[in-house]
Amino acid sequence: MFNETLIPKLGVIIDVRQDTPDIKTFRVVSPEGKKLFEHRPGQCAMLSIPGVGEAMFSITSSPTNTEYMEFSIKKCGCVTTWLHQAEVGQNVTVRGPSGNPFPVDDVFAGKDLLFVAGGVGLAPLRSVINYCRHYRDRYGKIDIVYGSRSKDDLLDYQEIINEWATDSGVNVHLTIDREQEGWDGHVGFVPNYVKELGFDTNKIAVLCGPPIMIKFTLEGLRSLGFEKTQVYTTLELRMKCGVGKCGRCNVGSKYVCKDGPVFRFDELDELPNEY
Amino acid sequence: MRKISLSNLDGLFAKIAEKSKLYIPVDDNKGFAAFKLWAEGVKMSNALNTVRSAKDFFFPQMENLMEFKTEGKNIEIIDIREEKEDFVVFGVRACDVKSFEILDRVFLSEPVDSYYASRREKGVIVSLACGKPAETCFCSAFGIDPATPAGDITAWKTETDLYLKANTEKGEKLLSQVEGLTEDCDDKAVEEQKKAITEIVKKLPLQNLPLDKFGKGKTKEYFDSPEWDELSSHCLGCGTCTFVCPTCQCYDVKDFNTGREVKRFRCWDSCMYSDFTLMAHGNSRVSQKERFRQRFMHKLVYYPDNNDGLFSCVGCGRCLSKCPISMNIVKVMKTLGGKENV
């Protein structure tokens, strides 16, 4: 019998972390306690609970983590709501990895990097950021702009201030949408903040967040002089098979699960506007 | 080339059915054909084609993929795949044979879909030349010859005899199995029929579709065409075209909880359905226009983009005769490609 990609592997949730009021991060390993499979930064995996459904999630942990995989999941639909009530020890099924990773070893190598994320949009970027931090000497300066609705909605807040912000050559710029007690950082929307910060264009930018944020951030970067060939993002659409056969996650002739989820903006320009 | 008298067709079927399951087109009580398992007394239909396509044999409308048993926090994954049996499909028309090639490019490309592959491996296709193509046929527009269909064996039916010619090793094997019933012959009668079919095909009304206007790299040209509004305006959003289409291959994966275990199955899905791309946060194809456009863009542009220019339509004409509102790929091609070319 052939190996079948539709048949998943068994995984166990060994840790659940409440990141924000509606986002939890799940740590998953195989029943033997090992990492389920190797992946590259930016790739996804299908998680499922039999009888509830199967859905695609970004793998938020870095490939350099050899012990486990993590998924940061926002409570949104059927599967995510179910996962949010799951406890440690719960089995889930995992299938993957799906899609293409960020070109961290060729295009990104030696360059300055700018990561821009909004809300749960940090989830797919976290694996890349941690990968680049792990191989710190392979990359130039790293800037991270991350915004959320409020301080409580900032994902991985502790990790960001304790680890990312203390790394040398890594600049973290946090922002929240509205004034809040106990917050002395920047207040305002991400796109404006990016423009205010005014980055030089000699770097690669990676965006992820709500569509509206992506739209305006891209405009902002363009006004700063960035070319579309310098800016990457990651897409998400309805997926079922994860291998480009079930026919629903396509944007034009590209399948997000197979040809994506990572796209460069000039590539997206070639595709119809249906995502 | 081998031949057998039509009067002994049952003998041929019986011989094939000795070794493997045999499916032939059979008329129902209303005179519409469908592939059915052959058994003593089952007569082959004279209809041009079956209502459903032959894709069912390799990509059934519904199939169980795997099972799960859950208990508390534990899940057990059960692989229910089994070795498939050999089977023979008799009387597949040229268009449907071509559709297998189109499905193959999806399901047999990496990563191979083992459910499809295991059926494909076991099936032997006996195709049948179309003596009397219908006005809705336009396979020749896609370079398919209804007089010489592909398949493991090609068959031609004349007034008196059935002629058989093997094209593949699988076909040779099947022919040798029925060798005692058939006799060697020349291809005179077959050549005559081929000529006659070619003449008829020239008279069919839909042979010259503006195919050169579609294909690889035409996404931008048609995606924002204003014509989509009118073309899709009365689409009901049902799945008839998709489900009778031999090349539509989109599927859904769902779970069914039987109370004892969860069966994960896949079933045909239709891009015409409103829930096809529905996500918790919204739908990327908000109205019927986008769904309608997806179906035809996929057949005429996206699929060719990914498959060396091969169109994902075989001109079987099923959607022409089955669509509740008579909207179909021919009308789409004519409208978008410009009527002056037709």
Next chain:
Amino acid sequence: MQKITRDALIEKAQTLLDSGVVTRVLGWKKGDFDYDVTPALFTDIESMKKDFVFGDFCGANFSKYLLKETKKIGVEGKVLVFLKSCDTYSFNQLLTEHRFDREKVYAVGIPCDGMVDVNKIKAIVGDGIVSIDDSAEVIKVETLYDGVKELNKADILLERCANCKSRKHVAYDELMGEDGEVIDSNRFDEVEKLEKMSADERFAFWQNELSRCIRCNACRDVCPACTCEKCVFNNPNSGVENKAAANSFEEQMFHIIRAFHVAGRCTDCGECSRVCPQHIPLHLLNRKFIKDINSFYGDYQAGETVGSRAPLTNFTKEDLEPSEAVNREDK
């Protein structure tokens, strides 16, 4: 009954468009073959003169299209719709259920002497239809293989037209030609025939029919009574499959629920059977409900008047018991 011609309808549309009574026309558009017509919206008379057709193949019931048409935002004026007598019942039923704005529609009733079923033609003449001349009672069909054949219109009518229940128009702003009468049809004959069979025979009959179902949902999507914004079969939380023809249970369930949901609201317009790609006689399910309703609770024709209370949203204290219903001798 005089035959309404294409030209008469175009003339009517022109008058209404020119005078500004309507701004667009819902009509039939010519397709690739003589029997192949598509519903279309015309906004000017030139395109109508070019593409509009009217003939024996214009069976589609346009009342459901009015839902979408009257909800269009930013579109001024009324839409002209041509309604055959049977369509007017669906029109009224939709109004009863407040499904569209009557003020945005201008309905012209057109007399109809029955529409033709192309499948019946194909069953007689075979494939390869080159042309069909339906201008007279005797329909001339030319095929590639058999030359010209003459068919009697009565032999090739759509099922619903062969058993036409009414030539009377129950709703219109204007009527072309003379109105017809309600017909004492034989439409329940087949239901009765089935009822007389044994349970085993009935079961075998329906298994044979329903097993062909491919769950394309065309019967639901075309039905003028099925106008829910979100169908129960499309609700993932209902646990009902909307497309998986899993087994005979799912098929029975789908068809029972579909027919039950329109029971008392179904006007017997016959669209479900007309569009079924597998030719399942779905009208026999709907008619069973209509027949039962008539015999249990008194004659009721959905859509006969606007605002009537449907039998299933109504009751009397003397209604018969379910046990009596299934054991009636005269059922």
Next chain:
Amino acid sequence: MQVNEYKPKIVAFCCNWCSYAGADLAGSNRLSYPAEVKVIRVPCSCRVNPMFILRAFQRGADGVILCGCHPGDCHYTSGNYYTRRRMALLFSMLDYLGIEKERTRVEWVSAAEGAKFAATMNDFVQTVTALGENKRLEDLRCKK
């Protein structure tokens, strides 16, 4: 006596105000009715949608019985009148499709009629036992 006697599975939808109380009374009066009857409490017999009944058959029921207040006594004034019409049509349709009409039943049981509840259930179980397993409205996926 046969050892492996066939025991049908029966689902009884009981309205909260009359029939469920009737079942309760049958229990407190120690009137016995077969254990194969699984009672599902619904706020009103009118709550039972035809899909519930089909669903019960799908999940392996051999008979489905619906109990509500006597006509005229509905807690919500008129719920059971609607039930009566719906079920008359549904049962007639099931019969029309060739499904045994004895597998479905509607019975009006008041809160005071514990004895009637027990008698009805005994009778219904007997009827369904005589019919044997539900084969015509079964979903094989749910069978063992």
